[in-house]
Amino acid sequence: MTEIAARILVVDDEPQIRKFLRLGLEGHGYAVLEAASAEAALRAMVSGQPDLVVLDLGLPDREGIEVLRELREWSRIPVFILSVRNREGEKVRAFELGADDYVVKPFGMPELLARIRAALRRRIESDSPEPVYRVGGLQVDLARRLVRVDNAEVRLSPKQYRLLQVLVTHAGKVVTHRQLLEEVWGPAHRDDIQYLRVFVRKLRRRLEADPARPRYLLTELGVGYRLRAPDQL
Amino acid sequence: MLSDAALHIRSINSATPYLMSAALVAVVALAAHALTRLTALPHVSILFLAAVVASAAIWGFWPSLFAALLSIAATSFFFYSPIFSFRVADAQNVADLAVFVIVAAFTSRLAANAHARAIEARRQQQSIAQLLAFTERLAGSATDSELHGVILEHLAPHLGRPIWLLLPEEGRLAVAAALGDDSALPEPLRHAAERLMNAADAPVSGWRLELLATAQGRVGVLVAREPGAPADRQLAKALLGHAALAIERARLRREIADARLRAQGEALREALLNSVSHDLQTPLAAILGSASALESFAEGGDPKVRCELTAAIRDEAERLASYIENLLDLTRIRAGQIAPRLELVELADIVDAALRRKRKALEHHAVEVALPPDLPMLRLDLFLMEHALANVLDNAAKHTPAGSPVRIAARLEKGEVVLDVTDSGAGVPPQDLERIFEAFYRCPGGPERASGGAGLGLAICRAFVEANGGSVAALSAGPGRGTTLRMRLPLPEPSALAEAFSDD
Secondary structure (H helix, E strand, O other): OOOOOOEEEEEOOOHHHHHHHHHHHHHOOOEEEEEOOHHHHHHHHHHHOOOEEEEEOOOOOOOHHHHHHHHHOOOOOOEEEEEOOOOHHHHHHHHHOOOOEEEEOOOOHHHHHHHHHHHHHHHHHOOOOOOEEEEOOEEEEOOOOEEEEOOEEOOOOHHHHHHHHHHHHOOOOEEEHHHHHHHHHOHHHOOOHHHHHHHHHHHHHHHOOOOOOOOOEEEEOOOEEEEOOHHHO | OOOHHHHHHHHHHHHHHHHHHHHHHHHHHHHHHHHHHHOOOOOOHHHHHHHHHHHHHHHOHHHHHHHHHHHHHHHHHHHOOOOOOOOOOOHHHHHHHHHHHHHHHHHHHHHHHHHHHHHHHHHHHHHHHHHHHHHHHHHHOOOHHHHHHHHHHHHHHHHOOOEEEEEEEOOEEEEEEEEOOOOOOOHHHHHHHHHHHOOOOOOOOOEEEEEEEEOOEEEEEEEEEOOOOOOOHHHHHHHHHHHHHHHHHHHHHHHHHHHHHHHHHHHHHHHHHHHHHHHHHHHHHHHHHHHHHHHHHOOOOOHHHHHHHHHHHHHHHHHHHHHHHHHHHHHHHHOOOOOOOOEEEOHHHHHHHHHHHOOOOOOOOOEEEEOOOOOOOEEEOHHHHHHHHHHHHHHHHHOOOOOOOEEEEEEEEOOEEEEEEEEOOOOOOHHHOOHHHOOOOOOOOOOOOOOOOOOOHHHHHHHHHHHOOOEEEEEEOOOOOOEEEEEEEEOOOHHHHHOOOOOO
16 A cells, blocks of 8 residues: 655745745645645645645734634634734634644744644544543543543542543644533633633543643643643653 | 801800700709609719700800809709708708819810810821821822822812912923813913912912922912811821822832933944945845845856845845834834733733744744643733744744753742743853843844844844833853743733623
8 A cells, every 4th residue: 555645835924934845844745835825825725735834924914813814714624723823812812713733933843743744643543533542641432421541530520521532532732721621611710711720720630640740631822721642742 | 258048056065065065064953852852962063064064065165154154143043941942041951063074174175185185086097097098099099190189189178279380390380180170270370370489379279279388399389269167277287298208209200211211212322324335235245145046047047046146135024124123113212102001811812823933933943832621811912922932933043053942831929920941052151141131132142143133133122011011031042051031921800801791
């Protein structure tokens, strides 16, 4: 069986960034499409049929975030956002609009490659979700609503289980504060981030060996939480 | 012109004590009449003293004098023979009345004095309370606009509304704050204020203009629409005095800070120039050199050497990136663009994020984290604190030999959370413990290329921690015995923590 190279669309208006991404990705067996503007990106999405998009947020014709919004109306393709530091608000918006990951410039090729590999693998796996989620010593049996840590059953309150369940269904991906609040407590509580923090603290005490240095339930500072995927351990 | 209606109201108000005094005398007369029916009263006039004293205590001297006269008339008319005549025949009754007049005069004088003193005391107490509240709020004002707001709010009841505060700005008076009217101050009023500021009194009818002045000079003018009745003049004067002092103090504070900033600015520019020329050029030279060496090998060359050269390019580029990042942070701090977004957060999250960010720098160190599980949440800006901590960790990694441990520990102490980052490096000599927080400072004994941030990391750390209401200091047990960077972070108000989410 020959593996067909995954196609990656790189959207960035800086030629030197496109160049280094193309060299790096092609060197590791990916096929690379390039777009220097929002218009070109949307066209390439249709004509090139990529498997993953690396999207810079600062584009000359339109904000990258707008491209993401439009894209999400008809496609669930993994999207990686490229941005500069100190733009946390932008990060939150990108995740809320359905970005899969976020890479801050300057970044190294190995880091990007590892995340791309994980995202592509998750995409294949998510087509057949396992009823039992396993990462390290944590097991979440979604069918029987059972949670085990190092083979010992852990009792969770209904809300705690619901929170964990939402994270499991998005395992490996960042879920924003707002998404979690809406899914667990309803839209009326979408801005109660501090409550969520108190709640996560309680959940960590049940799941983590050292809640001060969590292994499973990770904080994405200022954005949300992420349940570690097995390939992220 | 004061309106007729106002005059009318005034006369009614001032007549009331007399009417009430007369009523009191009438009541006493009725009571005396009833008593004389039961038993013979030799000195009826004594009873009327009660009315006189009461009138004096309640309404003051003049109404009580009126009550005394009425009392004499009533006694002689109703009680002393011949009855129903103002004539008094009996010599003893005449003596009685004479004594009554003297005693009434004295007691009413005394009672009236006490009455006046009580009123004065109450007024003073209120004034002092108002003044105290005012000075307290002046002292508690963090910004100029807050200060101006407090001044207007406290003076409007005394001067009138709308009210404007005018302060000198670029050689002319300009409105610094307004209360009760969003519209602009009419230009003629501003001119009048300007004249007042230049010591020429210029009354404007219907408007009250008050100069704010201290012993050092004039600081500004308050303009208000004059209210109907003048309020407590003495209190208003005291309030004006305090307001002037507060404005003057704020101005001096600003000037001193500006002067200090200018002096620091000079020194900083020089240090910055030195740093840029060295810390930018060195890594660039290394990158260019390594890249051209790689190119010169073309196809050939030792693979090991090629690897080393590419690694050198990456390392130097990373150094450059971290240097530029620090320079950008420093620029933000200098421009006063650090606006912390405080929210309740877990210190553990911040520590974890900083450790993840500095994973590479710390890869040759054993990092030990000791955070008590019951540490309260803190009200902090996540990103500023994470950055501050990352800089401290970076510093620890760079100043300690590979393999030596770095310890992060937190504890609760007297209303603060104390976060220590301890390394086991060379330590810092006591005279340099403060200086390491200065921008561009480098430890003299430290490694040559110690910090990729060119001595900026700890300066940024301090600025960020202070922006979060905390403080940071360095401690060292002595040369060769390591350094502890101690951050003190304030606990949030208890009310912020009281809210918690129910589990169900």
